[in-house]
Amino acid sequence: MTIFSWVFFALLIECYVKQCAGMSTGLQYVVVIDAGSTGSRAITYKFNVDHLNRQLQLNNRESVKQMTPGLHEFWNNPIEGGNQIQKLLEHVKEDIPKENLASTQLILRATGGMRKLKNPNQAENILKEVRKVFSTSGFYINGNSAEILDAVDEGIFSWFTINFLLGLLGSKKTVAALDMGGASTQVSFAIEDKLKSKVSSVYDHVYSVVTPNYESDVFSLSSELGLDVLLYKVLKYGTPNGTRHFNSVCMRHSVKLRRFYLNTMLFTVSGAPNRNLTIDFDACMDGVKKVTLNTINPKLHIENQRIFAFSGFAYKILSIGLIDSEKGGRLTLNDILSNTKIVCNTKTKDPFLCLHLTYIYVLLHHAYGLNLSTNIEFRQNVNGHVVSWTLGCAIDLLFGISKTKKYTSK
Template sequence: MKLGGGPADSQDVAKQKKTWSRKVLFILGVLFILGIIALIVVAVVQNRPLPKNLKYGIVLDAGSSHTNLYIYQWPAEKENDTGVVEQVFECKVDGNGISSYYLNPVDAGHSLQSCINRAQKIVPDRQQKETPVYLGATAGMRLLRRSSPMVASEVLTSVENVLRSSPFDFQGARIITGQEEGAYGWITINYLLGNFIQELSQSKSIRTSGALDLGGASTQITFESNENIESEENSLHFRLYGRTYDVYTHSFLCYGKDQALRKQLANSITNLQNASLLDPCFHSGYTRNLNTTELYTSPCVSDRRTLAAPPSIRIIGTGDYNLCKQKVQEIFNVSHCSYSRCSFNGIFQPILQGEFGAFSAFYFVMDFLKLSKEKVSLDTVKETVVRHCSKPWSEVKNESGKVKEKYLSEYCFSGVYILTLLELGYGFNSSSWEDITFLGKIHGSDAGWTLGYMLNLTNMIPSELPLSPPLSHGGYVGLMVFFSVFLLFILLTCWLSFRKPKCIQKGII
């Protein structure tokens, strides 16, 4: 009997080996491709850009002449417990300020609806329920509360109802104090100028800038002082970015530019002999009919009401800077002071220190007079205001473009008033005037109290842990090493299977 397989058996074995080799090659190939895919997927998922973990906040500035809605955003991971806040949207509410709706308070809330609708398109749907919305009413509502507390309450209730019915997280609508308005404006200015952030990267303290705010019904001055603040109500303390700040602040109600004009007119009417008033604070050739009943509705001048005043007065402009200055100076009382030093009306004020940012109406008036782009001397400002006041009304209208007549007609008074307020009221002189910078927007954000308000409120919003990749660093490295070794193992197996070294090959018979 012949032992051993014949040629046919050898061919079968060769075929089986070849078939087995193809199967192994196929399996190894599949495993190799899966390994590459897994390696790529882990790398991509781990290293893809993380979504922005942003928070949003909404603040409505309900001023005396108008209301603005601002949307702010900041990263959820805060820096030294204070969010890095930036303005991303602004909406000006149609109509006048909410205090103007005293005859029909319900309309005050309805006036906000259009801007609320626009805000819903800015804040992502999934975040609207957690986005806080605040309304802060300033001097206009402070005056309305003084004259008609019940009406002021009804106006606030109206805006509360509208804001509460929005998809946002309504946190409250209230009348903020003058000190708050001034202090939050100071925070805004220094935040936008980078004074808080710079202190974090430098060992020495950065000098903050003072804030000068001028609205329609009030004006505020706020600055950091190293003097003893003799009146406690003018002293405020803040903690921002890990440092405590002590600042002086005061708000002068009834000394916004609109109420100041009322005070000047009320003083002029007191000695009026007929129904015509020659007013040096308006341009020559300009006339305006003034309803005295409406004039005295403001608490700022209600005590000056005179029975001899006619119901309607015709104002005739004469455009005389010096006479206008005299009339404006009459509304400031600088003769009485029970402290070591005062600004006006017996209010304590320490010595002016450092640079100042002037915004709101300060900026708008100076910008109209083309005095806001660069620092100019006090004499240059005076010369510009004198020149503007001396222009006939017809010339002013031809040069103005599309500025509303009410605003255009009052720039002469406003320029004189700002000069008087800063010089006679606050004590700026030719030297310190150059420390003032007139500010509108800084890095895309409006200069005003609302950003400071939002910035301060972020101290009460819990910070969150930063978003992190799906795998820890150790887990990511471990997987990358595992799949890399796995691929190398497959490649080595393939090489050993189809290109065996001599030392492991079978002997040839």
């Protein structure tokens, strides 16, 4: 066989491999839009992908573009929701070379805000407008480009992301993932064999998670009690239905008619009278516990794993200066409790900060059952990358991350 024939044969094989892979090997951009309760964030990831060996490497730091408000707020004007995404994509295109646009996969997944719309048709009408925008965007679009993200998938993607960034996938030392947004919160971790069927609160939430290179049994629980929803439920607790103004023991007496929104509805809140003109911390914690433990009460078994908390968890802890924005920091629940008491006795720019920090403590200690000495690593970034379920979603788009419920109910 001549040299020409060998070269031709090699090129033929290369073309066949690329066709079987569905796209060329090498550089691959993926854009994931996180349509959350407070706004839409478009995260552009850049990978070196080897489809033949089912491997990839995440390049550089991802770019993030965002717009407010959340998509769910366009429930009565879906076309305007589509227009917002159109504007967002114009900014996204600034970070992608023109020659790569047609091969850049684009996906939108809506989370807590859209899940909580009372009429499912409202969410679907918004998503239809988003799909129309996608169809003429110039990106590579698949059949389910804009959907509501399943809450369990959100938790599993978060677990996958943090362990991928730490290089722990496939090992026996994966870490637990705690994620929190405005409308929901998730906890996910690889579960030990001895706990899979012995603990009833765990049994119903175990999933077999499979990728081309990894397989693990993961506990994943999502609860519709994110920071914004928690705020509303604590303020509303014990008041008549339809109440739009609240008085709260979790806010200083000097707070008057502070406005906040939930699912497009406007509410106001004032601090409850207090003879010391400070927040009654014990009364505040009691109210938070009543709401939290009525919604979430699975005692977890993750004492032997490292625990990473990000998103809303890390943002609130960062806001009081306890961690570094890039390196994060490690705190015990005792640290959180003592600093929460200090915040609740101090005038802050954010009148809801005492309540939110109290919730984080109650959730981790009283609901999840973590000991006061438990160390938790609060991180917004790992190795220069934002910790978000969107990275797991992007990798799922490229290679597939399947989940099946491990056990059927007894």
